[in-house]
Amino acid sequence: MKTEKFSFTGHAGHALAARLDLPDxxxxxxxxxxxxxxxGKDIAAARRIAARLAGLGIAVLRFDFTGLGHSDGEFENTHFSSNVDDIVLAAKALSDRGMSPSLLIGHSLGGAAIIKAASLLPDTKAVVTIGAPADPAHVVDNFREAVPRIRAEGSAEVRLGGRPFRVSHEFIKDVEASDLDTVLGTLKPSLLVLHAPRDEVVSIDNAARIFMAAKHPKSFVTLDDADHLISRVADAxxxxxxxxxxxxxxxxxxPPAPPPGAPEGIVRASEADPRGFLQDIQSGPNHHTFADEPLAYGGTNKGMSPYGFLAAGLAACTSMxxxxxxxxKGWPLDHVRVDVSHDKVHAQDAETxxxxxxxxxxxxxxxxxALDADQKARLLEIADRCPVHRTLEGSSEVVTVLAE
Incomplete structure (x- = not known):
């Protein structure tokens, strides 16, 4: 996965920092x-989800809202509506690059903002919410004890996630005035609601309310025992x-068509998670799968092992x-099945x-x-003419170069 630094101008004229994760x-x-x-854009859930989507061919832009992370501006001067404006401007920045987003994904309050923004972005085909509140005002529960002081003084400092933030009265008024039910009732893009039943920050009844307010096509998938921040690798x-x-x-x-006259193509293996062995395998422009190692060897067992792919190549080529x-020949062969296993043996056992x-x-x-004995014997001989069989039996040369 390639990651580019990306910036664009937010709703108040400030430079907003972003990262664009691109497929290999x-x-x-x-x-x-x-x-x-x-x-911020670099939380574990955002990074991991973006990485997996990039591995599947989907570029992902993640950015810091005004006043957060590496973006300029003051958080105190932002509110829910300004977040929606920042999303719309992020989409415009992508469109200016010829990459208009067709998929919008929002986590928690970002999910509520994504729903609102989708109604303003006609190119949106699909919307995904992850642990999103049905009512943006739900976020006020994070600092409920400070609300009287915020209303009286116009703003006040609160601690969220162990960090200080200054929240304004305008922010509270804005989220309390936001109405997602009306937006969901007229939402045109397809909707996917992801939520964890054990989410202790935004309860799952919010997911039910979002799902019921939206029209079809819509889908709901539970994230089992994931936490609100989707902090575990497996959950992301x-x-x-x-x-x-x-x-x-x-x-x-x-996918785009291959270049005219191009050979069958390149097989590319890209790390999906550098802490393990999971690989995204892309064969040319049309085929994607996973390679991994078994749990016993430190992998996550989400794909065949490299030797498994080698055995699969031999089995498939033999059958074909x-x-x-x-x-x-016009012979009555109804079905072929080829089972291949791999092992290491002493060469002397193979009479070398x-x-x-x-x-x-x-x-x-x-x-x-309905094959006779001679036909079966002949097909067994033909199996040895499988090109992959001949490659494995013959000598091969692997040329390795360092890409620049």
């Missing part, structure tokens, strides 16, 4: 991510995978080769004359149909 492979769509109240990855799978139904994810030959260990692929071929 084809760029299939663009998403805009709005963070939670007093959080799950949320990203759900978002990507769901969005594919509503957002145009058609047998099918092509039987089809050409050395004591080194070599790779052994055991291949069992199952043929169904």
């Amino acid at each position: 492979g084809p760029h299939l769509a663009t998403a805009l991510f709005a963070h939670c109240f007093t959080c 990855e799950y949320a990203a995978d759900v978002i990507a799978a769901w969005a594919a139904k509503y957002v145009e994810l058609a 080769t047998i099918r092509m030959y039987a089809r050409r 004359g050395t004591r080194d260990r070599i790779d052994q692929f055991r291949r069992e071929i199952y043929l169904q149909g």
Whole structure:
């Protein structure tokens, strides 16, 4: 994943800091991510979800609202409506780059702001909320004891997440005046509501209210025992995978055509999480899957191992080769199944004359149909003509260069 620093002008004329996470492979769509109240673009949930979506071909812009993180301006002078304005301006900045966002994602109060902003962005095809309140005024519960002082003095300093923030009376009036129910009732983009049943900051009844207020198409998925900040890696990855799978139904994810005359293409492996072994595997512009290691070897077991892919290549090539030959001969082959296992054996067991260990692929071929003994024997011989089989049996050269 490539990450670019990105900046644009916010609602009050201040420079807002952002990061644009780009896919290593084809760029299939663009998403805009709005963070939670007093959080920032670099919180774990935003980074991890953006990374997983980028691995699936979706570029993601995440930014700091005015007065937060690395963005200029004063938080005291912001409110819910100004957050909505910042989202609209972020979308415009992406559009100016030719990357108009079709997917909007909002976490917590950012989810409420995303719903409101979606009504102002006609290119939006899909909206996702994560742990969002049904009423923006819900955020006031974080500093309820300070509200009388804020109303009396115009503003006051409160502590949120262990940090001091100055909240204005204008902020309270703005969130209390916000009405999401009306917006949800006329929301045109498809809606996905993600919420954890055990969320202790924004209870799950908020998700129910959002879901019921919106019209179809809409979907609801629980995040099981995730916390409000989606702080665990597994929860963030799950949320990203759900978002990507769901969005594919509503957002145009058609990949670009390969260059004219190009070969079959490149197979690219990109780390999904540098702390483990999970890899995003992109084969040319059209195919994506995962590679991983088993739990016993420090992986997360979310994809086949490298040797598993090698065995899969042999099994698939064998089956295809047998099918092509039987089809050409017009033989009654109803079904082919090829089971391949991999192991290390002593070379002397393979009669090579050395004591080194070599790779052994055991291949069992199952043929169904009204085939006679001679036809089965011939198809077994044809299996050895599988190109992958010949590659594994022959000598191969791997040329490695360092990319600049």
